[in-house]
Amino acid sequence: MITIKNAEEIELMSAAGKIVAGCFREIEKVIAPGIKTKQLDKLCDEYIRDNKAVPAFKGYNGYPANVCISINEVVVHGIPGEREIQESDLVSIDIGAYKDKYYGDSSVSFLVPPEDKEKKKLLDTTRKALELGIDQAREGNHLTDISFAIQDYAESYGYSVVRDLVGHGIGTKLHEEPQIPNFGKPGRGPVLKAGMTFAIEPMVNIGTWKVETLKDEWTIVTQDRKASAHFEHTIAITNNGPRILTKLD
Ligand code: MF3
Ligand code: CO
Secondary structure (H helix, E strand, O other): OOOOOOHHHHHHHHHHHHHHHHHHHHHHHHOOOOOEHHHHHHHHHHHHHHOOOEEOOOOHHHOOOOOEEEEOOEEEOOOOOOOEOOOOOEEEEEEEEEEOOEEEEEEEEEEOOOOOHHHHHHHHHHHHHHHHHHHOOOOOOEHHHHHHHHHHHHHHOOOEEOOOOOEEEOOOOOOEEEEEOOOOOOOOOOEOOOOOEEEEOOEEEOOOOOEEEOOOOOOEEEOOOOOEEEOEEEEEEEOOEEEEOOOOO
């Protein structure tokens, strides 16, 4: 069942979402070669707790850190640790915050200078694919209109979209119904209604869409070890179209 949130609930989700967006603003200030991924994890933990919220991923299915930091060929669920960010890395950071019983979930991919041209194109394409997917999150559309818009745009550049991981409904649980694939035919699935709240999250690869999980049972990498980018926003469908909740004013 897809739950419909009322205006009050959407404001609570927006409050959680703004805390996630605030983390990205702080990360932007410090991300540079030499910084350890565990330092970024700590920064997020402190920022989220300072704002009277809780890091949503810590302990989720046993996840051992506060946020996910996925570098280059790592698609998602990279565990922060001693690894240092390097020049020209593509760094995808996925952050969740839980506040007043509601979740916000967002991911941003960063490119560390000096900019790698191939990674830059992948990153720009993935960000735009998310934007086009969000633009389909409108009353009267079908769920897979979102999926199709993302896949169609990403593949028009010769990239592939990951199949094994999908976006999701979100609200009082981090993962609610429905699943939101980043691929598929348009015009399928439930009809979208105001009050639905989704985490839309394209993962786009330079090479194959196939992925595998490393021995730590979390880190997901591309099978060909080519780079992957990941952007995600939590959004609400309103009478006036999509509203992004994981952003600052
Ligand atoms: N954005 C990811 C998701 O929606 C974050 C989950 S990471 C986990 O699935 F560690 F919490 F599993
Ligand atoms: Co998510």
